[in-house]
Amino acid sequence: MATTQLATYLFILFSNRYLELSVLSYYCHITDQLRVYYGNNLGDTPRFNLSILSNMTVIPLHFVLPENLTAGKLLKKLSKKLDFQIVTQQYTIKTFYDSFDWRLYNADMVCEFNHSQIESQLNLLDRKSGALIAAENMQDIPAFSEDFPKGRLKKYLAKSLEMRALLPVSHLQYEAYRLNILNKDKKTVLRIQIDEYELLVNHIRLLPLKGYEKAARRVSEFLQEALELKPAENAVLNIALKLQGRKVKDYSSRLEIKLKPKMRADEASIIIYRQLLKSIQANEAGTIANIDTEFLHDFRVAVRRTRSGLSQIKDTLPATVVSQHAGFFSWLGQITGLTRDLDVYLLSFKEYKEAIPISLREDISPLYDFLKQKQSLAQKELVDKLESSEYRQQLTAWERYLKEPLPKKGKETHANSSVKELADQRIWKVYKRILKEGEAIKESSPAEALHDLRKTCKKLRYLMEFFQSLYTEKDMKASLKALKGFQTVLGDFQDYEIQEVNIKQFSEEMMVNNVPANTLLAMGVLVQHLDKMKCKARNDFAKQFAAFNKVENQSAFKMLFSNKA
Amino acid sequence: MKKIATYNIKGGVGKTSAAVNLSYIAAQSGYKTLIWDLDPQGASSYYFRVKPKVKGGSKALIAGKRDLDGLIKATDFENLDLLPADFSFRNLDLVLDAQKKPTQRLKKLLAPLTKEYDFIILDCPPNISLLSEAVFEASDILLSPIIPTTLSLRTLDQLKKYIKDNKLKHIQLIPFFSMADRRKKMHREIMSTLVEKHPDILEAAIPYASDIERMGWERMPLGGYVNKGRSIEAYQALWQEILQVI
Numbered sequence: 002m003a004t005t006q007l008a009t010y011l012f013i014l015f016s017n018r019y020l021e022l023s024v025l026s027y028y029c030h031i032t033d034q035l036r037v038y039y040g041n042n043l044g045d046t047p048r049f050n051l052s053i054l055s056n057m058t059v060i061p062l063h064f065v066l067p068e069n070l071t072a073g074k075l076l077k078k079l080s081k082k083l084d085f086q087i088v089t090q091q092y093t094i095k096t097f098y099d100s101f102d103w104r105l106y107n108a109d110m111v112c113e114f115n116h117s118q119i120e121s122q123l124n125l126l127d128r129k130s131g132a133l134i135a136a137e138n139m140q141d142i143p144a145f146s147e148d149f150p151k152g153r154l155k156k157y158l159a160k161s162l163e164m165r166a167l168l169p170v171s172h173l174q175y176e177a178y179r180l181n182i183l184n185k186d187k188k189t190v191l192r193i194q195i196d197e198y199e200l201l202v203n204h205i206r207l208l209p210l211k212g213y214e215k216a217a218r219r220v221s222e223f224l225q226e227a228l229e230l231k232p233a234e235n236a237v238l239n240i241a242l243k244l245q246g247r248k249v250k251d252y253s254s255r256l257e258i259k260l261k262p263k264m265r266a267d268e269a270s271i272i273i274y275r276q277l278l279k280s281i282q283a284n285e286a287g288t289i290a291n292i293d294t295e296f297l298h299d300f301r302v303a304v305r306r307t308r309s310g311l312s313q314i315k316d317t318l319p320a321t322v323v324s325q326h327a328g329f330f331s332w333l334g335q336i337t338g339l340t341r342d343l344d345v346y347l348l349s350f351k352e353y354k355e356a357i358p359i360s361l362r363e364d365i366s367p368l369y370d371f372l373k374q375k376q377s378l379a380q381k382e383l384v385d386k387l388e389s390s391e392y393r394q395q396l397t398a399w400e401r402y403l404k405e406p407l408p409k410k411g412k413e414t415h416a417n418s419s420v421k422e423l424a425d426q427r428i429w430k431v432y433k434r435i436l437k438e439g440e441a442i443k444e445s446s447p448a449e450a451l452h453d454l455r456k457t458c459k460k461l462r463y464l465m466e467f468f469q470s471l472y473t474e475k476d477m478k479a480s481l482k483a484l485k486g487f488q489t490v491l492g493d494f495q496d497y498e499i500q501e502v503n504i505k506q507f508s509e510e511m512m513v514n515n516v517p518a519n520t521l522l523a524m525g526v527l528v529q530h531l532d533k534m535k536c537k538a539r540n541d542f543a544k545q546f547a548a549f550n551k552v553e554n555q556s557a558f559k560m561l562f563s564n565k566a
Numbered sequence: 567m568k569k570i571a572t573y574n575i576k577g578g579v580g581k582t583s584a585a586v587n588l589s590y591i592a593a594q595s596g597y598k599t600l601i602w603d604l605d606p607q608g609a610s611s612y613y614f615r616v617k618p619k620v621k622g623g624s625k626a627l628i629a630g631k632r633d634l635d636g637l638i639k640a641t642d643f644e645n646l647d648l649l650p651a652d653f654s655f656r657n658l659d660l661v662l663d664a665q666k667k668p669t670q671r672l673k674k675l676l677a678p679l680t681k682e683y684d685f686i687i688l689d690c691p692p693n694i695s696l697l698s699e700a701v702f703e704a705s706d707i708l709l710s711p712i713i714p715t716t717l718s719l720r721t722l723d724q725l726k727k728y729i730k731d732n733k734l735k736h737i738q739l740i741p742f743f744s745m746a747d748r749r750k751k752m753h754r755e756i757m758s759t760l761v762e763k764h765p766d767i768l769e770a771a772i773p774y775a776s777d778i779e780r781m782g783w784e785r786m787p788l789g790g791y792v793n794k795g796r797s798i799e800a801y802q803a804l805w806q807e808i809l810q811v812i
Contacts, residue, residue, distance in 0.1 A: 152596070181642070186785075188615035189642040211647060212616075212639030 060221045061232035066203040072178050072195045088179040091117040095173045097238050100165035103250045108161040166293040171241040174199050190216035254299045256466045262421035267317040267411045269420035273467050275403050277303045289384050294344040304333045309463040316414040329395040336386045343376035356530035357523050364519035424468035429562040431461045439546045455491040487549035490541045497535035567680045570687050571705040575721045577692035580711040580744035582609040585689035587801040590787035593646035597684035600647045605691040608651035614641045615785050616650045623654035628661045659696045673704040711744030714756040743771035770803035
């Protein structure tokens with residue numbers, strides 16, 4: 002799918018209300034004289050801050066204009082006090098970009114694409130100070146950081162986005178006026194941008210220049226005192242989203258379930274399942290459209306958590322309900338598995354390549370093509386299933402059940418107990434099981450023992466995440482951290498083993514297609530590498546388990562979850 | 567990060583024009599660039615309309631009392647900053663001499679800025695002095711404009727000998743022809759003989775041209791007021807060649 006099409010599709014997909022993107026007419030006014038004066042420098046973005054520190058006071062640099070104050074009127078007022086030149090005046094569309102899970106915003110960055118007839122630039126800004134981190138002139142915005150031209154922008158995007166796609170979040174249309182404030186020598190000492198929006202109040206931004214902070218302060222004071230302008234409190238991104246009925250960070254892959262300790266256990270479990278259902282639904286469209294691998298990943302995590310909940314938050318919901326729906330979620334786990342596995346291979350491909358000698362690196366490319374082809378087949382099958390009436394009906398049935406009012410008194414054993422009581426009991430039980438299983442594992446134990454332990458650890462992890470809000474944040478974080486470290490080694494062991502087995506399987510399948518001998522050789526080296534990594538994880542197990550099982554952790558778990566403490 | 571000094575023992579050979587125009591071209595192509603005007607005449611500061619004033623003058627600057635970063639001024643051009651000159655720079659030699667390890671001084675002062683910029687261009691006053699020694703220590707590249715005259719041959723030889731005698735191995739000397747007038751038979755002849763003797767002289771030559779002279783009137787780099795032409799193309803070719811050899 003072409004980037005622009007994708008962008009439009011996603012934009013419509015993810016915005017509850019979107020600003021109309023009809024045929025746009027662009028226009029701009031630049032006198033020839035100005036063009037000569039500023040040469041090639043037209044349209045460059047200066048480095049600026051939303052507020053700067055000067056003489057220990059913060060100077061506001063971003064203001065909102067009162068409703069009736071147009072850019073024209075403001076320019077008239079400014080001209081009485083300041084010597085300036087209008088560099089450009091252009092109709093601009095600003096599109097904010099971020100990943101579905103707001104990775105840039107969470108890393109305190111804002112990515113905006115300003116497109117006009119004379120300029121088409123992607124800017125990455127520091128969200129808090131407004132300072133420009135990186136910029137790049139470009140016409141189309143690639144979905145993935147790896148497809149950006151080499152440079153600062155790519156570096157920053159890659160670090161935050163990783164494998165996630167960059168998606169348009171919101172559009173705004175405005176007339177942008179750029180002025181340079183000049184001193185007696187006609188040197189620019191401050192840049193100003195006035196944005197005349199179609200759907201929100203107008204804004205003025207001062208863009209200070211290094212070494213000329215005094216000018217910024219003087220103009221800021223003038224705007225506040227003589228023109229009585231108020232500093233802007235909300236970033237334009239937040240206002241733009243509000244217009245669409247959205248908020249920033251409206252999706253996160255992290256579970257944030259708020260429960261009260263005295264809540265009835267069945268009521269709490271309904272809240273948990275509702276949250277998980279929301280996550281399944283939020284990721285469904287992106288999974289079907291195959292925008293990036295993480296939609297499916299998050300979709301699967303929510304499915305797995307639901308399954309784990311149904312089996313681990315025992316005896317709260319009626320057994321008939323559990324048995325009716327558990328099968329559906331296990332089916333969802335199965336049908337999504339193959340695509341995810343292939344995604345993982347493709348995501349790891351760079352690592353694979355680095356693991357084999359340089360002389361064989363190019364020979365492994367047929368494996369990539371093979372995986373890519375397999376992935377797109379698996380994806381197609383997955384889409385068919387997610388668009389089937391069977392899926393739709395079962396999910397709707399689950400949703401309907403979660404909306405039903407609870408009976409006054411639950412029939413199941415734990416339905417009426419307090420959620421805190423149930424959480425303590427379940428977590429403590431599963432924790433003890435981990436210790437038992439872990440202690441039983443010796444150097445000679447079979448791989449299955451580690452796989453079983455890995456599953457038990459996941460159960461504990463999910464339980465702790467479901468019930469996180471019932472415990473002190475600090476204690477819970479420490480315990481989760483200990484568990485996560487231990488889970489990594491178990492996860493690695495399992496992943497490398499499966500990859501090793503599957504790559505061997507793939508080589509057999511590829512043989513049929515007459516792949517070059519060197520490709521198979523390279524895959525052989527890769528299998529060896531995976532085996533080495535698997536053994537490393539196996540050898541690390543004892544150490545990691547000992548770390549998890551240390552006395553401090555034991556007493557922390559006991560303190561938190563065991564009523565006997 | 568590369569530090570480039572435009573330098574020649576002789577004055578009036580187009581050092582400042584080269585520093586100003588090359589830094590402009592570097593900045594335009596996306597490199598974060600700083601130009602440091604070390605000449606008390608403050609010509610490059612003048613071209614960028616920046617007041618040739620440094621708080622505390624050369625003494626405070628060299629003593630490291632003032633953070634270099636706090637003295638930097640943004641020019642009117644994106645990615646291009648300037649460290650202005652000050653009239654007190656005429657005493658830079660004396661001020662440096664009062665320091666311990668005077669020749670290491672500039673290098674030390676510049677160290678914190680090397681992360682911020684891709685190129686730092688030092689616009690130096692002519693002649694060989696303590697300041698130029700400090701510049702040599704601080705720079706990676708010595709970009710030397712040469713007017714095609716017999717005297718220039720001597721200064722280039724002097725400079726090469728100086729670099730050799732002082733074992734300045736870290737430095738890359740890049741000479742190029744400046745203010746070359748192809749209408750003059752002598753210029754053409756000297757250019758061809760010099761190239762034979764000094765194959766390290768760059769191919770790109772900056773012409774003697776009225777639009778370059780107009781910089782003082784326009785008070786901005788050539789690229790700020792001229793879109794195309796022989797002069798701007800010459801600077802662009804020069805910059806491309808420099809990028810290739812460094």
